[in-house]
Structures are given as structure tokens and as C-alpha cells.
Amino acid sequence: SPQKDGSVIMELRGKELIRGEPDASSFPSGGIRATFEARGYTVWDITSPAFIYDNGDTKTLCIPTAFCGYNGEALDQKTPLLRSMEAISRQAVRICRLFGDNLTQRVTTSVGPEQEYFIVDRETYLKRKDLIFTGRTLFGAMPPKGQEMEDHYFGAIKERVSNYMKDLDIELWKLGIPAKTEHNEAAPAQHELAPIYNTTNVATDENMLVMNVMKKVALRHGLVCLLHEKPFAGVNGSGKHNNWSLTTDTGHNLLEPGRDPQKNRMFLLVLAAMMKAVDEHAGLLRMSAANPGNDHRLGANEAPPAIISMFLGDQLTAVVDHIIRGSDESVPSASIMRVGVSTLPFIRRDATDRNRTSPFAFTGNKFEFRMVPSSGCIADANTVLNTIAAEAFQAFADELEKAEDFEFALNALIRREMTAHQRIIFNGNGYTDEWVAEATRRGLPNLRSMVDAVPELVKPASIALFAHQGVFTEKELRARADVSFELYAKTINIEALTMIDMAGKDIVPAVAEYGGKLAWSANQAMQAGMDVSVQREMLARVNVLLRQTSDALADLRAKQEKMAALSGQEQARYAHDVICPAMEVLRAPVDHLEMIVDGRLWPMPTYGDLLFNV
Numbered sequence: 001s002p003q004k005d006g007s008v009i010m011e012l013r014g015k016e017l018i019r020g021e022p023d024a025s026s027f028p029s030g031g032i033r034a035t036f037e038a039r040g041y042t043v044w045d046i047t048s049p050a051f052i053y054d055n056g057d058t059k060t061l062c063i064p065t066a067f068c069g070y071n072g073e074a075l076d077q078k079t080p081l082l083r084s085m086e087a088i089s090r091q092a093v094r095i096c097r098l099f100g101d102n103l104t105q106r107v108t109t110s111v112g113p114e115q116e117y118f119i120v121d122r123e124t125y126l127k128r129k130d131l132i133f134t135g136r137t138l139f140g141a142m143p144p145k146g147q148e149m150e151d152h153y154f155g156a157i158k159e160r161v162s163n164y165m166k167d168l169d170i171e172l173w174k175l176g177i178p179a180k181t182e183h184n185e186a187a188p189a190q191h192e193l194a195p196i197y198n199t200t201n202v203a204t205d206e207n208m209l210v211m212n213v214m215k216k217v218a219l220r221h222g223l224v225c226l227l228h229e230k231p232f233a234g235v236n237g238s239g240k241h242n243n244w245s246l247t248t249d250t251g252h253n254l255l256e257p258g259r260d261p262q263k264n265r266m267f268l269l270v271l272a273a274m275m276k277a278v279d280e281h282a283g284l285l286r287m288s289a290a291n292p293g294n295d296h297r298l299g300a301n302e303a304p305p306a307i308i309s310m311f312l313g314d315q316l317t318a319v320v321d322h323i324i325r326g327s328d329e330s331v332p333s334a335s336i337m338r339v340g341v342s343t344l345p346f347i348r349r350d351a352t353d354r355n356r357t358s359p360f361a362f363t364g365n366k367f368e369f370r371m372v373p374s375s376g377c378i379a380d381a382n383t384v385l386n387t388i389a390a391e392a393f394q395a396f397a398d399e400l401e402k403a404e405d406f407e408f409a410l411n412a413l414i415r416r417e418m419t420a421h422q423r424i425i426f427n428g429n430g431y432t433d434e435w436v437a438e439a440t441r442r443g444l445p446n447l448r449s450m451v452d453a454v455p456e457l458v459k460p461a462s463i464a465l466f467a468h469q470g471v472f473t474e475k476e477l478r479a480r481a482d483v484s485f486e487l488y489a490k491t492i493n494i495e496a497l498t499m500i501d502m503a504g505k506d507i508v509p510a511v512a513e514y515g516g517k518l519a520w521s522a523n524q525a526m527q528a529g530m531d532v533s534v535q536r537e538m539l540a541r542v543n544v545l546l547r548q549t550s551d552a553l554a555d556l557r558a559k560q561e562k563m564a565a566l567s568g569q570e571q572a573r574y575a576h577d578v579i580c581p582a583m584e585v586l587r588a589p590v591d592h593l594e595m596i597v598d599g600r601l602w603p604m605p606t607y608g609d610l611l612f613n614v
């Protein structure tokens with residue numbers, strides 16, 4: 001700022017930190033903010049620590065902020081998350097009071113998000129337009145070795161990767177993020193990072209930073225970090241495991257079953273509330289994990305299925321069963337495990353085994369929501385979780401506060417609600433077709449794609465729920481549905497254009513060149529009086545596939561142009577129903593060609609180069 005005496009000072013007032021005023025129209029607002037009414041505000045969120053972001057020569061003071069429009073509409077994901085935390089705290093405190101807890105003033109939801117990612121070599125990455133523009137490969141034949149040996153998870157971490165992980169930990173610790181666990185994941189080149197859990201709000205901000213720092217540090221090591229949900233077809237995709245729990249400000253975790261869950265009435269009430277919440281709003285929970293990339297995981301025969309169900313493990317399921325049947329027979333608790341070697345210690349078995357196929361699993365003292373997309377923001381999932389739990393707590397508190405005989409009413413309510421919502425519990429293998437059939441019989445929704453899931457946001461039940469808990473207004477929900485459809489259509493459009501570019505400019509010319517070489521050498525051989533039947537066969541195969549590629553390319557081009565003329569939900573539906581299948585049709589002959597065309601002519605690195613070259 002220039003001063004009166006002509007000098008200049010660098011100034012920054014505290015006020016400017018508390019409230020900023022960026023342009024709210026340069027941001028997908030779903031029509032809430034038009035260009036001509038652009039005012040929006042950022043407001044300091046004091047519940048999440050400020051930090052200094054070190055970006056080479058610049059150091060930036062970053063202040064976690066909420067972002068809303070001129071009339072207070074939430075434009076961000078933080079505001080609704082904070083609203084949902086207040087909602088659940090209000091209702092959970094009432095539950096505590098029912099059990100004579102008069103100390104608790106606040107109940108906080110905590111999250112520890114496990115983050116999966118892929119690491120590839122940067123030079124190799126830079127030769128793949130699809131990875132650069134879309135974050136995933138749009139073409140690519142399976143290499144001779146994939147993940148069939150199941151040797152990556154327990155395999156040694158490669159030196160280049162462990163150097164990266166070490167550096168990543170240090171950068172995260174500098175930002176105050178307690179990154180703790182680093183390990184290999186199921187697929188080749190796939191890894192995972194888990195931080196120590198924090199409140200849902202802070203954990204969300206930290207996870208956004210984790211993703212950012214992961215990418216930044218990778219570049220330093222000549223690597224690229226891929227956060228896409230499905231970078232490689234036919235290879236395991238990435239997600240986030242959202243470990244969620246509820247703790248009072250006196251330090252009591254409401255999801256802690258204790259030594260004898262059967263007698264822990266408060267825990268059973270909370271469990272009944274979670275069963276009710278997840279069963280009644282399964283579609284909404286599914287929507288909270290929807291993004292275009294996740295469509296390639298959920299419902300596509302990999303972890304986890306698109307159907308929401310809840311895993312409780314043997315012991316708790318038996319407890320729930322006994323309650324429903326009205327039996328007071330006691331359920332055996334966790335046992336000692338003997339391995340049969342005298343020098344190995346006896347270990348206590350966990351009360352629940354792990355079920356990797358379950359989208360929503362109880363894991364001892366928390367629920368693990370496993371559908372969350374690896375590249376997404378976990379605020380959406382936690383906003384929904386907090387809100388649906390708050391709604392169930394509220395219904396229970398309303399009823400039980402009025403009860404004349406609390407014990408009696410409590411037991412009756414737990415039994416009634418567990419019976420009403422037992423269909424949500426499933427402990428079996430979620431990948432099987434039998435489960436899909438069984439879930440349909442149970443009436444559980446199976447929303448296979450993001451386009452199917454978005455309408456859940458604006459169903460009358462969702463609008464009523466969010467309004468009741470003060471988390472979203474109807475206007476905000478409608479805006480979010482619009483933004484989601486738009487995001488979906490734009491993503492698919494970029495993918496289609498990238499395929500068109502790669503096929504038209506790189507693949508077809510390379511295949512044509514190979515065909516030319518084959519023809520030339522066949523001619524030469526024929527003149528020398530040789531048998532050229534092999535060359536002829538190869539040329540014929542290449543020509544057929546080239547024809548198919550060229551036709552599919554023309555078809556995708558035409559459809560992409562058609563999509564450009566549409567908008568909103570209709571455009572998103574078209575992208576899903578018409579463009580995605582057309583992309584598959586183009587991919588098939590190209591992947592086939594990749595296996596037969598001279599490797600020296602193939603215009604880009606293969607899956608083998610990407611997955612096994614770090």
C-alpha cells in the first residue's frame with residue numbers, strides 16, 4: 001500500500017484473514033451465484049489449524065476457511081460438514097443425558113482416512129496423454145504379469161518408493177499432519193498412507209493436504225502420484241477408508257462396545273441408531289461416495305460393491321440376533337488364539353474378523369466406510385454420516401426422554417429398531433452375484449453409477465432430513481445435484497476427447513505405419529520367392545482391427561458432438577449411457593492391436609512399463 005509520504009509498506013490486517021471476498025461466480029455453484037451476482041465470502045474456520053505451506057521459494061500462510069455466497073448459502077464442503085458436526089453433537093449429548101451423563105457438553109465425530117494411491121515413473125507418465133489429462137489410462141492391454149501372484153501387499157517396499165514415503169512423512173509432519181502408517185497395497189505400484197485420526201473437520205482438511213503433498217513430493221523423486229480411483233483397468237483401484245467414531249468431550253467413545261456388548265445398553269442404542277441411519281439413508285450414503293472415477297470400482301466387482309450394507313462380525317451379529325429373538329442367552333466374547341508354537345505368545349483374537357468386501361464395517365470401536373473415492377474430499381461422506389446419525393439419535397431421544405419406565409422403553413426401542421433394520425446387516429462376501437440377488441430381495445438400493453446416485457440428494461426424504469438437521473437447504477441441495485451432474489458430464493467429455501486425440505493422432509497412424517511395413521516386407525519376401533502366408537495373415541488381422549478402430553473413433557466423435565448440445569441431468573445421462581459404452585468400443589480393438597503391433601512402433605508406454613518400472 002502506498003503511503004502519504006510516497007513510500008510503500010507491505011500490510012496485511014487481521015480483518016482480512018477473518019473474512020475474504022473472492023469471486024463466487026468463478027466456481028461451480030449450481031446456479032446459486034450467477035456472474036452478475038458474484039459476491040462470496042471466505043470465513044476463517046478457527047476449529048482447523050492454520051499452517052504455512054512451503055512451496056519452494058514461496059511460503060504461504062494458509063487459513064482453513066468456509067466459503068459461502070452473499071446470502072449465506074454454502075458453496076463449499078466445509079460449511080455443511082461443520083453444520084453436521086453441530087447437529088450430531090446436539091443429538092448425541094441428549095443420548096448421553098438419557099444414561100445419566102450430565103458432564104458431556106459436546107460429542108465430536110472423528111475420522112482417520114486411509115489413503116490409497118499409485119506411484120509411477122514421471123518420464124513414463126509424461127508419455128501418456130490419458131494419464132496427464134484424465135488421471136487414468138483410457139487404453140492399455142494387460143501386461144503378462146498383473147496382480148495374480150498377490151505378491152505386492154506383503155512384498156518389500158522398493159527403495160525408490162520407501163525414499164518417497166520417508167520424504168512424504170517428513171513434509172506432512174512439518175504441516176502438523178500425523179502421517180503414521182505407510183505400506184504397499186494389493187495392486188503392483190499401489191500404496192497406502194494412514195494418519196492418526198482427528199475431528200472430521202480437521203481430518204478432512206488434512207486429507208486435502210495429504211493428497212496435495214503426495215503429488216508434490218512425488219515430482220521431487222521423479223515420480224508421479226496417481227490418486228484416481230481406477231488408473232488401470234483390470235488392476236485393483238484406489239479408495240479411502242473413512243474410519244469414523246463418536247467421542248464425548250469427557251473421552252468416551254460411543255462406539256466402544258466394552259467387554260460385554262450385550263449388557264452395554266448405551267452402545268446397543270447407538271448401534272441401533274446406526275443401523276436405522278444407514279438403512280434409511282443408504283442411497284444418500286452411496287451418493288456421498290460417488291464421483292466419476294468411483295464408477296469403475298463400485299459395482300464393478302471390486303472393493304466394495306455399490307450396495308450399502310453393514311458388517312458387524314460374528315459376535316455383534318449374535319448379540320443383535322439374540323435381541324431380535326428376545327433371548328437373554330449370553331454370547332461368547334472374544335477368545336484367545338493359539339498358533340501351536342510354544343515360543344509364540346497367545347494373542348487375543350479381535351471381536352470382529354475383517355470383511356474387506358463390506359462397504360460399511362464395524363471394526364471394534366469405529367465404523368469403516370470403505371466406498372469413499374481416493375481422489376475425492378471426505379467431507380461429503382462425513383457430512384452425510386453425521387447427519388443421518390444425528391437424525392436417528394434425535395428420533396430415539398425424542399421417544400426415550402418421554403418414557404415413564406426408561407429401562408423398559410429403552411429395551412423395547414432397541415429391539416424394535418434392530419428388527420426393523422436387520423436387513424442392512426450382511427457379513428458375507430459382497431462381491432458375489434448371490435449378494436446382489438439377496439440385496440434386491442431385501443429391498444436394498446443398488447445404485448451402480450454416479451448418475452444413478454445423484455438424484456438421491458434431492459429426494460423428498462433427503463431434503464427433509466437435511467433441513468431438519470440444519471445441514472443443507474433445499475436450494476443448496478439442488479445446486480449440489482446440478483454441480484454433480486455437470487462434473488460428471490465434463491469428466492466424461494474430457495475422457496472422450498482425450499481418447500479421440502490419442503486414437504486419431506497417435507494410435508491409428510502407428511498402426512497404419514506397421515501395416516505398411518508388413519505389406520512392404522511381404523512384397524519383398526514374395527519377390528524372393530518365399531511363402532508369405534504368415535505376413536498376409538498378420539496384415540489381414542491388423543487391417544480388420546484398424547477398420548474397427550477407425551469406425552469406433554468416428555462413432556465416438558459423432559456422439560461427443562451430440563453430447564455437447566445437451567445440458568444438466570440429460571447430458572450426464574447421455575455421457576453415462578452413450579459415451580461410456582462408445583469409449584469401451586473404441587478401446588477394445590486398440591488394446592488388441594497393442595498386443596500384435598511391433599512394440600517399437602507403439603506410440604506410448606504399456607501397462608507393464610507403468611506398473612513395474614519404479
Ligand code: ADP
Nearest residue numbers: 110111112113181194195196197243244245366
Ligand atoms: P486398517 O487395519 O483398516 O488398514 P489402519 O491402522 O491402517 O487400519 O488405519 C486405521 C485408521 O483408523 C487410522 O487412520 C487410525 O488413526 C484410525 N482410527 C483409529 N481409531 C479411530 C477412532 N476411534 N476413530 C476414528 N478413526 C480411528
Ligand code: MG
Nearest residue numbers: 114241243368
Ligand atoms: Mg482399513
